[in-house]
Amino acid sequence: MGRSPCCEKAHTNKGAWTKEEDQRLIDYIRLHGEGCWRSLPKAAGLLRCGKSCRLRWINYLRPDLKRGNFSEAEDELIIKLHSLLGNKWSLIAARLPGRTDNEIKNYWNTHIKRKLISRGIDPQTHGPLNQPTNTNKSTELDFRNVPKASKSNFAPNPSRDFNFNEFQVKAKAESIEEGTSSSSGMTTDEEQQQQQEQDKYAGNSQELDLELSIGISSSGKNNNSTGVSTANSAESKPLLDKSNFQFLGQAMAAKAVCLCCQLGFGTSEICRNCQSTNGFNTYC
């Protein structure tokens, strides 16, 4: 059965908001607060659908919004967050106070993409340009492509978290190593320049403490305890729901090796933190 429309389209305004509409929305939210967007337009006397009101408030009218140009630091932060999170604009926006997901998305598409391309960096993969997009390595876990995050259940488990930054830095280092293999057809000078940009970029990644972490459940008791989270956010949301976790599990199972070793902190299939009993390995 199809879903009913979110609003009575025949009786709603569309397009740009007028000052009067803005004021009505602001006044109403000041009095009653956010929430129940579906009933808000009627209550506020607006001929708009709830979605439209919500978007207008979040992206434009909210008092805590920071208007104006993005700073260089914000640029770099967005790039780094995007390399970690992909097009999860809402998650990225959560780490940039005063900026909205829509704003960041637009800014990415209009400015940062070009900036990265001029640096010789692929905006989607954050690897060198002209590199085959297929990163089909069994040991590589690409969280940028996991399905949309779920809001349910998957609380981080600090005791078993690993540092996502270290993971990312290693991934960067690997991609740079590949970039040096001179398969791109660039001249040596171009390669050197690109390499310098990438080195700078990878170096910055190390400086940035995003406190992004991934937690792996150590017991079957609570299978909701696994997730990637943005740990320093008051409203941090886990990135992995059940299906994502399945993806993660598959990726790890693709090569039976412990997490430390997957991340390059160990040299064999099992590290000192793993347990081996009766021929079965329990990976850390």
Added chain:
DNA sequence: AAAGGGATCAACCGCATTACT
């Protein structure tokens, strides 16, 4: 001054997920 084209950004659309009954 006008036309054309690219850049920008607010707003919309459709889908996914969650909450509720």
Added chain:
DNA sequence: GAGTAATGCGGTTGATCCCTT
């Protein structure tokens, strides 16, 4: 558990601005 409503998110569109010719 199934169906429906509400909300949130990411991709896309379209109006407007600005620069170049």
